[in-house]
Amino acid sequence: MTEKSGFVLEGIDYAYGPTQALQNLDLSMAGGKxxxxxxxxxxxxxxxxxxxxxxxxxxxxxxSFAGRSVSSYRRRDLSRQVALVPQDFAIGFAFxxxxxxxxxxxxxxxxxxxxxxxxxxxxxxxxxxxxxxxFRDRFVNELSGGEKQRVVVARALAQRTHFLLFDEAxxxxxxxxxxxxxxxxxxxxxxxxKTVIAVIHNLNLAAAFCDExxxxxxxxxxxxxxxxxxxxxxxxxxxxxxxxxVQKDLFNDIHQISFRYWS
Amino acid sequence: MTLRTAKKYPLLTxxxxxxxxxxxxxxxxxxxxxxxxVEVVRVVLAKLTGNLSLLEGVDQVVPFVVMEVRLPRILxxxxxxxxxxxxxxxxxxxxxxxLADPYTLGISSGAAFGASLALLANLTLLGQFSVPLFAFAGxxxxxxxxxxxxxxxxxxxxxxxxxxxxxVGAILAAGLSFLKYLADExxxxxxxxxxxxxxxxxxxxxxxxxxxxxxxxLVSMFYARDLNIMSLGSRSSDSLGVETxxxxxxxxxTASLVAAVCVSVSGxxxxxxxxxxxxxxxxxxxxxRKLLPISIFAGASLLLLADTFTxxxxxxxxxxxxxxxxxxxxxxxxxxxxxxxxLSYD
Numbered sequence: 001m002t003e004k005s006g007f008v009l010e011g012i013d014y015a016y017g018p019t020q021a022l023q024n025l026d027l028s029m030a031g032g033k034x035x036x037x038x039x040x041x042x043x044x045x046x047x048x049x050x051x052x053x054x055x056x057x058x059x060x061x062x063x064s065f066a067g068r069s070v071s072s073y074r075r076r077d078l079s080r081q082v083a084l085v086p087q088d089f090a091i092g093f094a095f096x097x098x099x100x101x102x103x104x105x106x107x108x109x110x111x112x113x114x115x116x117x118x119x120x121x122x123x124x125x126x127x128x129x130x131x132x133x134x135f136r137d138r139f140v141n142e143l144s145g146g147e148k149q150r151v152v153v154a155r156a157l158a159q160r161t162h163f164l165l166f167d168e169a170x171x172x173x174x175x176x177x178x179x180x181x182x183x184x185x186x187x188x189x190x191x192x193x194k195t196v197i198a199v200i201h202n203l204n205l206a207a208a209f210c211d212e213x214x215x216x217x218x219x220x221x222x223x224x225x226x227x228x229x230x231x232x233x234x235x236x237x238x239x240x241x242x243x244x245x246v247q248k249d250l251f252n253d254i255h256q257i258s259f260r261y262w263s
Numbered sequence: 264m265t266l267r268t269a270k271k272y273p274l275l276t277x278x279x280x281x282x283x284x285x286x287x288x289x290x291x292x293x294x295x296x297x298x299x300x301v302e303v304v305r306v307v308l309a310k311l312t313g314n315l316s317l318l319e320g321v322d323q324v325v326p327f328v329v330m331e332v333r334l335p336r337i338l339x340x341x342x343x344x345x346x347x348x349x350x351x352x353x354x355x356x357x358x359x360x361x362l363a364d365p366y367t368l369g370i371s372s373g374a375a376f377g378a379s380l381a382l383l384a385n386l387t388l389l390g391q392f393s394v395p396l397f398a399f400a401g402x403x404x405x406x407x408x409x410x411x412x413x414x415x416x417x418x419x420x421x422x423x424x425x426x427x428x429x430x431v432g433a434i435l436a437a438g439l440s441f442l443k444y445l446a447d448e449x450x451x452x453x454x455x456x457x458x459x460x461x462x463x464x465x466x467x468x469x470x471x472x473x474x475x476x477x478x479x480x481l482v483s484m485f486y487a488r489d490l491n492i493m494s495l496g497s498r499s500s501d502s503l504g505v506e507t508x509x510x511x512x513x514x515x516x517t518a519s520l521v522a523a524v525c526v527s528v529s530g531x532x533x534x535x536x537x538x539x540x541x542x543x544x545x546x547x548x549x550x551x552r553k554l555l556p557i558s559i560f561a562g563a564s565l566l567l568l569a570d571t572f573t574x575x576x577x578x579x580x581x582x583x584x585x586x587x588x589x590x591x592x593x594x595x596x597x598x599x600x601x602x603x604x605x606l607s608y609d
Contacts, residue, residue, distance in 0.1 A: 055501045079504035086498040092359040093494050093549035103492050107504035111488070152499070159503070 104158030348562025377401020459584025534591025
């Protein structure tokens with residue numbers, strides 16, 4: 001994967017009415033890595049993902065993917081290369097789990113065509129990877145929040161894209177399912193050279209899984225770099241306003257953060 | 264609680280289509296002059312093929328009653344039922360709300376206002392088409408205003424659409440009351456139009472609704488899978504390769520135009536667009552590729568059944584809009600209670 005295969009953002013501005021969500025933001029993300037985007041609530045993380053998927057168009061600046069402006073792609077073409085696991089998933093109607101995961105194959109299916117055997121195999125694999133195959137026939141509107149979230153991750157896997165964007169994809173999950181999904185994502189990066197760009201609230205999770213961390217605050221990138229080099233108390237204090245220590249975790253042999261809980 | 268008969272779906276659709284055809288034949292025979300189904304078929308075939316020998320032994324008045332009085336009314340009723348049910352499916356799909364119907368966006372209020380204006384001003388410059396045309400114009404203008412109100416930064420959400428529809432609908436309802444107040448002695452004409460009726464429909468009405476329903480069916484079936492995916496929300500559907508904004512605008516326009524045409528020829532007929540998609544979703548599930556065809560036939564059958572009931576069974580004709588509301592209203596209440604108790608089957 002080269003730099004050209006990834007995202008390059010230059011001078012991005014985006015506002016919701018009078019509220020500036022992204023300000024003069026520059027960022028480049030190459031393929032083949034696990035990126036974590038961290039920052040306080042409302043700092044523009046989700047908006048940044050929407051800019052990457054072309055779901056929102058920046059007021060100023062340029063976004064390119066694989067050397068081409070994102071807005072010049074047909075949605076269908078872009079959705080074969082970039083998948084999104086959104087934070088909010090409205091599922092109003094009683095589709096089955098399998099039907100929803102199959103919707104991940106939409107970018108590849110002809111308008112009136114039935115799913116091929118290949119499509120069904122990919123759907124089965126995606127459900128198995130996330131461990132939801134045992135409730136494939138249940139209705140999505142009857143699932144718990146965590147179950148729904150796993151269905152949406154499986155749907156994104158079924159898209160078979162090189163880039164996966166996770167918008168707090170594990171926020172509703174217990175620790176077992178969180179680790180399961182993070183490990184599936186990590187394997188995609190390690191074994192298949194795919195790229196994961198994940199908005200993560202849990203800093204220790206980000207420290208454990210991400211190759212690079214991007215710190216955001218008030219619509220800007222504060223700092224970006226390899227996890228081992230960038231993770232230190234000063235920047236966490238700057239971005240989140242909390243005291244912490246970064247220490248080697250003996251169990252996993254990685255850097256983890258301990259927070260000062262009482263002031 | 265969902266009763267899915269996915270495998271029986273083709274059979275179910277064919278059955279409903281056959282039921283619609285049988286109802287049309289049976290209904291054409293019912294009324295003041297009783298006519299057998301065989302005679303109806305012979306009259307229609309004679310007309311279509313020009314083979315007048317088929318009419319031997321048939322009373323002279325029968326061809327006129329069937330072709331000029333009953334069939335235009337019957338076909339208009341069936342087609343309007345189909346159109347209202349189809350636009351119901353589309354509105355529920357786009358607004359992500361199983362309780363939405365063609366009137367949620369204020370389309371009906373707009374049409375009612377337009378029609379009342381034409382009736383009040385006693386507009387005759389366009390002949391018999393004055394009232395339908397004004398109703399249609401009212402519906403389309405309302406849609407434009409609602410779309411304008413609900414879009415922001417080139418995007419619109421289901422919630423802002425519903426809210427805009429409710430606001431515009433409320434303003435139009437007040438305007439309508441004002442028109443009724445101004446109408447003085449003519450108020451009866453307005454009220455009767457609003458109650459809905461298929462009496463004295465003509466072949467030109469049939470032609471107009473056929474055009475709208477056929478066009479609507481083609482467009483909505485073309486985008487049916489996109490509509491399925493759009494039920495996951497716009498961020499998801501965008502990232503799954505659906506041009507959500509464009510498809511949503513096309514489908515809203517299609518459903519509104521079909522509803523507007525239906526309202527303009529029949530007056531206000533509520534609840535068909537709400538109940539039929541709901542019932543059919545219960546039978547075949549939420550996949551719009553199956554839901555659209557089956558709802559179209561079910562809507563046609565249901566409205567035709569109601570119209571035949573009020574025309575030929577009841578001693579005096581009850582306005583069709585009143586009848587559907589009297590049946591549909593309690594049904595709506597049942598749905599609402601079921602949802603409240605978590606027994607929803609949508």
